[in-house]
Amino acid sequence: MSMPWQLAASNRRHKSEPRALIELTPCVDIHDLCRWKVFSEDYAKWHVLEMTFKYPLLKRLLISRQTIEFSHVSGYNQCVGLHWVRTYFGKPRPIFVCSQCHCGARRLFLRYGSLKCCYCHGIQNASRQRDHNGRKRLQASKLRLKLGGWPNSSEPLPPKPKWTRKKTYRCISKEIQVLEAPIKTHRFKKPLSTQVRLPCEIGR
Secondary structure (H helix, E strand, C coil): CCCCHHHHHCCCCCCCCCCCEHHHCCEEEHHHHHHCCCCCCCCCCCEEECCCCCCCCEEEEEECCCEEEEEECCCCEEEEEEEEECCCCCCCEEEEECCCCCCEECEEEEECCEEECHHHHCCECHHHHCCHHHHHHHHHHHHHHHCCCCCCCCCCCCCCCCCCCHHHHHHHHHHHHHHHCCCCCCCCCCCCCCCCCCCCCCCC
């Protein structure tokens, strides 16, 4: 029997390794740069950002209004363009322009010594690699970690964090109980990794 034409026409390579997870891949978020106010109003000025504790694989970031030059620890310098988007309720906000697909991205993920969007690197959310019960378990564990507790559903609910509002804590606690109610009787083969902490939204 011959190969179906859909598979014969595809250029997909054999996967020698499992797909990486967004939650476990180091990235640079444009929202962090906006919060640190590194973008100058003058198009002729540049800002040098050195944060080795935040980005251990990068030496520095040379930031302007049009581009950002990333200096990697390996010695490779990568220039990424910026696009300013109108919000219609304030100042324009920047987004990255992926150097491979030239699409807008809120996060650039560092893999194989290069910064690209999640689609070009072929990475996905941890929830896509789990079944229905596994996704509920993962979501409940992330909420437990958000409150400062342990991700295991057998542990008691963590107490309210110091700077969290009571209404917010009650909503999160109720959501955890709703998610964990149908999965407490389900047996999972592997323990959940505590490295998968907070969900990362795909911005593209």
